[in-house]
Amino acid sequence: MSSPTKGRVVVGLSGGVDSSVSAYLLKKEGYEVIGLYMKNWVEEDESGVCRSAEDFEDVVRISDQIGIPYHVANFAKNYQDSVFESFLEDLKNGLTPNPDILCNREIKFKVLLAKAEELGAGFLATGHYARLIDEEGFRYLAKGLDPGKDQSYFLSAVDYRAFAKVLFPVGHLPKAEVRKIAEEAGLATARKKDSTGICFIGKRKFKPFVSKYLAYSKGTMISPEGKIMGEHQGIAYYTIGQRHGLGIGGEGEAWFVVGKNPENNQLIVAQGSEHPALFADTLTAEGANWITPEGCPTLPFACHAKIRYRQNDQECIIEKMEEGKLTVRFKRPQRAITPRQSIVFYQGDKCLGGAFIEKAGPSYFEMRKPVRAL
Template sequence: MSPTAGPGANGKVIVGMSGGVDSSVSALLLMQQGYEVEGLFMKNWDEDDGTEYCTAKEDLADAEAVCEKLGIKLHTANFAAEYWDNVFEHFLAEYKAGRTPNPDILCNREIKFKVFLEYAEMLGADKIATGHYVRQGLRDGRPRLLKGLDGNKDQSYFLHAVPEAAIARTLFPVGELEKPAVRALAEQHDLITAKKKDSTGICFIGERRFRDFLQQYLPAQPGSIETPDGDVIGQHMGLMYYTLGQRQGLGIGGLANYSEEPWYVAAKDLDRNVLIAVQGKHHALLCSDILATEAMDWVAGEPPVQQGRFTAKTRYRQSDCGCEMRVLPDGGVEVTFDDPQWAVTPGQSLVLYDGDICLGGGVIRATWKKATEAAA
C-alpha cells in the first residue's frame, strides 16, 4: 500500500525530485514523518542536440511515476538560464584558464540551495528537502552541515559552499541512512526508482564523452607533451582535456631511453601550451605538502578560528587528512598537511572538517612542498 499525505502537521516541504532513488525515498520518509510533501523537478540544462546522453525526459518520467505512486503533486521548473549565468560560464572560464573546476559545487550553492529554495518559498514551502547524503544538526546553537552517516556516500564535499541559512531551511532524510537501506525502502514501497543506477558525471554532461562536449564551447589548442627536462615525448589534444595525476589517454609509450613505467600528468605550462608528464605514480612532482585557496566559502559565514588543526579533503571520497590551517589576508587559507598529498589539483576544492562538521571550503589555487616553498 502506498503512503498518502497526512495532515502536514510538521509543515510543507518541497522535495527536489531528480528521478533517482535518493530523492524518491526522501519524499517517502517525509510523508511518513507527517510533512505535507510536494515535489519539484528542476531542468537546469536545455538539451537541444537530441543525443542519447540526455536523460532529462527519462528522469522526469520517473519523478512523475514516483509522485503519482506517493500521491503527491509534482511541480516542474526550468532554471537553465540561471544555471548558464551562475554555473556554466564559470565552468568554461576555469577550463579556459587551465584549471579543473567542479561545477556540481557551484550548482548546489547557486541553484539547488538558492534558486530552488526561493522558488519553493514562492510555492508556500516552509522547507525544502534533497536526496543528498549529508545531515543537518545544531551545534553550539547553530545549524551545521554534517557528514552523512554512510561514509561511502557522504556528499558534504559537494555542499560545503551552501550557506548556513540555506542549510537551516533544508531537510536531508537519507543522510541518516546507508545506501542499501535506501534502496530497500524503495523496493518495499514499490517505487520505480528502486533499482535505478546512480547518476555519474557532471550534471549537464551526463554520460557523454567529456572531450566531445567541451569542444562545442572551447576551441582546442593541441601542443606538445614534455618531460620536466624539456624532452618532447608526445602531443596533447588541448590542455583543458587533462587533469593532474591523469594516466589514461596520454598516448605515450615505447620511448627510447625511457622505462615502461606509466606516465602521469604533473603540470600544465599555460604560457607555452605544454603538458608536463612524469613517470611513476609517486614521482616527487605529483606530491605536495602545502596548498593555498581562493577566498573560502564558510558554512557559518566566517572561519571558526584564524589558525588551527582540522582535517581536510582535496577530492570527493578521499579519506580525511590531518592538517594545520591558517586564514590568509585575502580570505583564502593556507593548509599544511601532516602527510604529502598526491595530485592536488588547482580548480578543485579543499574542504575542511572539524570531526563530522563540514566547515566550508575554497578553490585550490596553488600547491608547493615544505622543502622548497616554491609555488607550483
C-alpha cells in the first residue's frame, strides 16, 4: 500500500537545474510529483542544433533519476499567437518588448497552469527565484531571497489569482545552494549552464533572428540638433541607451541611442553617457497589473520601482491614473527609460505589480523643437 502524499503537483521542467531541483525538493517533501515539459519553440539554432531536443533529453534523465512520470505539452501555437506576434508587432512600431514577461503571463501561468489542473494537480511549480507570501487570506508575490537571481520582475504581469495554485520551491534559496543540492543528489543538470537571452532566441544573435520575420529598411541616425550622423540598419535592432554597434567615429565621448522616430525611420543619437536626452524623472505606463488585494493603490502612492530587470529599486511616486495610464515620478532622474519595457513596483520585498512603459516624459525632445534632419 502506497504512503499518503501532500497532494499532486505538476512541475514545469525546462531541462535546467532550477526546475530539476524544484521537482527533487517537492518529491522529498512528500508530494506526488509529475513533470511537464513545454514545447514553445522548436527551431534550430545557428549551429543547426535543436535546443528543445537537448533540453527534453535532460528532462527525461531528471525524471528517471527522481522517479517521477513526465508529460510533454506542445504550446507552440499558443506561444505564436499570444507572445511572438505581439513581440513582432512591437518591434515594427519601434518599441523594445520583453517577451519573457508575456510568456509568464500568457503561457506558464495560464496555459501551463490549465494543463496542470487537467492532470489533476492542486499546484503548478516552477523554478523561478521568487516567493509567495500568505497574509490575511491573500497570496503576495515577493522577491526571491537571492538578490542576484530574483525573478519577481518577470512575474509582475501574471494574474494574481494564478498564484493561489503556484509553488516556487527554490525561491528561498541562493543559486549556489541550488547547485549544491543538485550535485549532492547527483542530478544530471547539476552543472548545466543557465539559459540566457530572450526565451525563444537564447544565445543567438538578435538581428539575424529577427530579420527572418521582419523586413527593415535602413534609415538615418541624427543628433538631437538634427545633424545626420550615419545610417542605421533598422530601428528595431536598437534600444534606448545602446552604445555599441552605432558605427559613429570621431573625437570625444561615445554616442548613444536616445530616441526613435518610427514615422520617419530615424534613430536619434547623442554624444556622452550623461547627455540630458538619456534622462527623465517621469514616465507614463499602461496596462497595469496589480498583485494586491485592493488593486490599484490610492494615489498618489509612494513606493519603489524598477524600469529594467537588473536595476536597483528606485524611489518613486505613482502620481495619478488617467484613461488607464499611470504617471510615475522618480526621486532621481532615470537613465534610458525604454518604451514597452516594464516598470515594476515594490514595497520592501513585496511586488505590488507592474505596467508597460509608454514613454518618458516630458522628455528632452518635448522641451525642445521637434528633431528634424538638417
